[in-house]
Amino acid sequence: MLIIENRTGYPIDENGFRIVYEHYCDEENIDRNREVNLLFETPENVRELNRKYRGVSKGTDVLSFGFDQPELPVLGDIVIDIEWADREREERSLQKELEYLFLHGLLHLAGYDHGTADSRERMNRQQQAILNKIEE
Numbered sequence: 001m002l003i004i005e006n007r008t009g010y011p012i013d014e015n016g017f018r019i020v021y022e023h024y025c026d027e028e029n030i031d032r033n034r035e036v037n038l039l040f041e042t043p044e045n046v047r048e049l050n051r052k053y054r055g056v057s058k059g060t061d062v063l064s065f066g067f068d069q070p071e072l073p074v075l076g077d078i079v080i081d082i083e084w085a086d087r088e089r090e091e092r093s094l095q096k097e098l099e100y101l102f103l104h105g106l107l108h109l110a111g112y113d114h115g116t117a118d119s120r121e122r123m124n125r126q127q128q129a130i131l132n133k134i135e136e
Helices: 015-027 043-054 084-087 093-107 115-136
Strands: 002-006 033-041 064-065 074-081
Touching: 002 015, 002 084, 015 074, 015 093, 015 115, 033 043, 033 093, 043 074, 043 084, 064 084, 074 084, 084 093, 093 115
Parallel strands: 002 033, 033 074
Antiparallel strands: 064 074
């Protein structure tokens, strides 16, 4: 189950995120009833969350907070700075950039990371595979 909260003035298409979540669950064999909270937040609040929980006093595009307890109905929380995404996007629409960041955050919840070249390549391959299935 995907719960979306937008604390910004940017318009979003919630359906796009639901589609990403469904494909992610299918690919990662995750029960769609596990709850993910997706929060679109201001740059100041994302920076504060990054400082508080990661010890990094700067902004970022996406943060993931996982609950590594399969018996719980909650999979985790994902926080996205829409202003950051809007500045950093290249050829994608803002909606597609946000969906990309959401999927990136979801993969972190599934245990993927990009701390090494190998793990980054593995995460990028999985992210692209899911994006390709969405576009079919």
